[in-house]
Amino acid sequence: EVQLVESGGGLVQPGGSRRLSCAASGFTFSNSWMGWVRQAPGKGLEWVAHIDQGGSARYYVDSVKGRFTISRDNAKTSVYLQMNSLRADDTAVYYCATVGSNWSKLESWGQGTLVTVSS
């Protein structure tokens, strides 16, 4: 059974940084693209970033380019989201997800971790 467990959320001041982690198990992690999707409180889903199996190809939504970095460690079967220069509108639950044979196939999701950006 696929399991994805996010961690690292919490309260951050505007302009601050936070690193989210997603520990994966139950599938061959090194064969799978991975992604992050966020959901602001009471709002809809927003794609944040994808990363390929080897970690060399990374893609981002425009609003986080230059501030967020997605990475992975296949030995630790984990994917990360380094978030810098955080703003109030980055406040959201952040979910990691496995990406299937095409980009829009977000097959398995973690339970999410809440990041609140506030002073």
Place this chain on the structure above:
Amino acid sequence: QSALTQPRSVSGSPGQSVTISCTGTSSDIGGYNFVSWYQQHPGKAPKFIIYDATKRPSGVPDRFSGSKSGNTASLTISGLQAEDEADYYCCSFAGSYSLVFGGGTKLTVL
């Protein structure tokens, strides 16, 4: 990239069918068959229920079906059940290595 357009809410009685539309452009829905749908119950993570516009992952009841015509994708839920009450989101590949979601539709089972 603009969000896909979904109705904010739909409703139906148990046993009935409802259809949720998702309208995009030729740069996303109209340009690719990479449309997926997700079901989200309150306080829970989204669940993947349709991919490639019309296909169901294993384990998803055949009451859920998807279709696409031009720039619009649709999700139909037949034989509505109480547990179908949830938020539903469409998602499409939007070219240039990007994904776009719809704003979400709240389904109420009357």
